Amino acid sequence: MKELLTLSQNQIGTFSQLIEGDYSIGVNAVFKGEVDNEIFRKTLETIVLNNDIFKLSLIKKDVTIFQVLNNSNQYGFQVLEFDSFKEFETWQETHDFRRINLDFLIDFYGIIIKDYGFGVYFKVHHLISDAFSVGLLVNEFIFTYRGYEKNSFSKIERGAYSKVLDAENNYKHSKKIDRDKKFWISEFQYNLNNSYLSSKKTESYRVRRKSFNLSDSESAELKNFAVQNNVSELFIYMAAFSIFMSRINRVEEVNIGTTLHSRFGKNQKNTMGMFVNTVPINIKIEKELKFTEFVNQVDKRKTNIFKHSKFNYTSLKQELTENFGFKGDLFDVIINYQTAKKEFSDEFKISWENCQYQSNNLTISLNCWEDGTFKIDFDYLDDVFSEEEIDNINRQVNNILFNGLQKTDYQISSLKMIDEAEEALYDKINLLDKVTYPISDVKSHFEKICEDNLDKTALIYDGIKLTYDQLNKEANKVARVLLNKGIKKGDSVAIISDRNLQLIINILAIIKVGARYIPIDPNYPIER
Template sequence: MYHNLTHAQKRIWITDRIYHKSPMHNIGGCLKITGHVDWNKMVHAVNDVIQFNDSLRIRLIEIDGEPYQYIHDYSTSVIEFLDFSGHENAHETFEKWVEEFFRSPFELEDKELFQFVIYKLSEVESGLVLKIHHIISDGWSVALIQKQIFEKYNNSNRLKPALELSYIDYIKKERKYLESIRFLKDQQFWSNKLEHLPETSLYKNLSNLECNRMLHSLDELTSQKINSLIKELGISLNIFFITAFLIYLHKTLGENDIIIGTPVLNRGDYEDKQTIGMYVSTMPLRVGIEDKQSIFDFIKIIVREIKRCYIHQKYPYDLLIKDLQLVSKGYDSLFKYNLNYYNTRFFDESGELQIEAEEYTSRQQNLSLQLTINQWNENKILLGMDYKIEEYKQSDIKLVYQHLETIWKQMLYDPQMKIKDIKLLSKEEIINRIYTLNQNTRNYPQDKTIIQHFEEQVEKEPNKEALINNDTSLTYSEVNQRANQLARFLISKGVEKGDIVSIYAYHSYELVIAILGILKAGAAYLPIDPDYPHERINFMLQDSKSRTILTNISLSNNISFDGEIIDLLNQSIYTLGKSNLSITNSPEDVVYIIYTSGSTGMPKGVIIEHRNLLNYILWARNTYVGDNEAFALYSSIAFDLTVTTIFTPLVSGSRMIIYKQDEQEFILYRILEDNKATIVKLTPSHLSLIKNMNNRNSSVKKFIVGGENLKVTIANEVDKSFDGNIEIFNERVNL
């Protein structure tokens, strides 16, 4: 007789079809046995369990494109025996074998979906390995199988059912539930709960499922402290670690609305809890978190939310994805992160045998990061972290664990602590970051200016391309010569050391040459964006006492200025001597003035000295610049971040590609389309506009980010869009 798949099974079936031949759904583990085992008796016990549980004999078939299941007749299973005792390093050989064993996928259609293997390491070390497909089992079921096998092994008459248990009964229960009023109430609950989803929590699985696992065993004292606290607060170990993990995500992502996944047993009565089969469901947990809350208050919120969600846990997760139309929005999961608490302890009273249970995985998963919490006894808590290798390095996961550990230590120290006061970094890490990693003392020439460093670069590579504008370019020598000619012209017009010369110009060769020419004349420059309101421009000109404007466009009639206006496009200003001028500036002189936005009042002019600029630019050169780099000059000259794009390439021998603003196309899109630049300086807001593009073949290899707070989620999404081939340097770091 054929039966429909449950919704949980159907989701596994569909995923298995998408990732064909993937071992992702292999689950199970190993019972490591110390002592002398009667293996004939053990084989009989295993076969009795197979016969007793119809779900182990489920077979799947496809009829007219629809999957069905049926119970295969029982026949004695031949259990494979592997003897590793003759190997030089039996344990290592076994571990390699079991890893490959779990990476071998099942044939899903009309085949046996479990496999038992007996192994031997020595006369007193042996064990039983179970690999089973998730579509017919879950973690709770694996523990039931292990328990039943040893009940039968120790007492051949013990395995007698108090009632007939069949997974088919659960299939019928689910069908009845889907036609019930409770189903409609559950649907409405989740519809309300998941309205206006936070996009940062949603996830689109990548094609690469490969993952690694990192295990951390908490020391006995910490385990005791945690158990003591959860007993005092009246919460579970699961709630404790959910709290720590949500605080971690809040601190690292900067989000107040977070969704994580948590598996639920979905076994509503005694019969379900005693039946082997695929019951487990995935439940999204959406929690709001605020800095002003105390840890204890936040725990109470989590407990309340979990209790509310548990009431409605039967609603199938695959229907939830469908209801929310996630696939049409480009996602396939409500969350990136999952926390799985194993509260099943293996039945280990097996006569003279000592038994230790160990879980194995296929090292494949469809989520970004999964935390598993195991507590096999009162004083041993094991934290596992399964992470996608495409998204995390091992060093990243070590850091995640360190931060989680720092958080739960503070939770243990003071449950009344405010969330805003919780630190991610330990005292040792803070000291390391501030006084070691953040050590910024560097020796750089104290008696030189930025112009001298530029001229040294000109002397080193005079014929190298410096500026590129569309299909034309200027070499370092050509740029330097024109800057020298302009400097001499400015001096002839009365520009002196210490004067403020304004630049009112759009991006062009002349803009860069104007900056260099002003500095070579001994003056400082004031960058003015021609798109600024005329009131702001007039204020800047008046406040700075600028007497000269260099421009490559006509000044607006609304600009009030009675000083010298010099047209940068007039070739007659480039007729004087081409050789370098004598340096008149010192490192303490002003190099430029930049005005604040004036959002809190009138704009304020900020004076930058040569030594300040040189300190930053030489640091940027050493930090960002590699061989054959090309910087994209596109942002307003009145933005402080543009300084990086102008001066860093000029002192490092890199190219500067000049982009003019185009109202018809977002300029950053054009830079990416051109595929010429390798380094782009931008803000996090810019990154958010390109995170959903396919940037896998981009020439851009480095982003220098500043001006705003950069969220980890945005950085991760951009990194994925570049297929990991991008470096993101965050110049605004809040320690």
């Protein structure tokens, strides 16, 4: 029987059809030791039979995607042998894998590496699996293998996917969905702002990853603050990032997305599937608050956010669009938290394959390793951000974060975003005691600069460049319009505009006619 996608699956159902490559996640995990081929195959067979995900198929009719839980398995496994890890890695790089799409959801291999050990290589369409599910498979593999090996096999209890679908249908017709919807609409109906770190547009959606490791001492500092203040590391980092973003955009509130593993009840916690929900968080930057107070204010939101997370951002966005005319997105940055804690003692090598595409500009994953250290992954659209920009974002956010952790009684407005080297550079640049200024007004000075730098780039915004000559000519055009409208020297002219090229052109035009400009934020209520 065909079933509609769940709300969690709906988040990526349409987007997954826009990309050209695999919309998949995966893992290869290889355990050290000599393999028993019979037990190895038996383990793989048990995994396939024990997990309903191998029975799923997807069908697209017009623009709607349906899922079918079949009576029999639609996917099995292959066993491959390699002489060395190098040969295995070469195979991964050069093998002509079948593309993961709606017609082919799972690619599952048993891997034997003669000079090391044995394990699994698993790729799955993101529509039917999240990263937590992939972790379930790795744990099930080694526990099942060791159980057969010791003649003490006890099958891991997996949830029934049919119960997941039943729970979803019940939710869609319950009072709970109405309460969740009401909660999210009340959070944002009066705060409908596009809170973007970058306004660049893209159609490639291709992700590049840059990773950073916190030192042992930095990791300990973060964890200790979390324990002492009974807050989560995720919301500590999110608080620091929101301060950074508010300064970059010069705003007093920002929206940031986060993803939650919304597995409710024993059945869902034991079922492989897609249960992740993305939700938006609105954070007000009250600059007079101390860092600890601000973190606590952000962290206390988590209970309500998780409680209502089943009605996710995609569902909310549809409501805001239909009922309030909202366009665009509430955020372009998502911050996640992941723990990498293994549930076995075996020595092994593991490599996770993250999804290579995303619709938002930047996803940051705060990963806590078993040894207590943190790794921060920046997955960014490579035609929106450069690697240098990502380096700067990471450095400046960390400056705010650790300045706050070390100076908890400081107001957040006084936390430093730049480090000592940057500060020394800016101090040097701002030594103005020996600078002489030409005896001329701003208009004449600007036009002289334009005359001396005609073909040099003056402005860059959203991929569009203007030379000094072009900028001057555009400003002159607007200045003539103002003069024709009767604007004269000493008048005041209001500018209502977001940040863009035309804003700069308009300011220069007003200066050219001798008037003064009054900037007005278009997001202000009309009464102001």
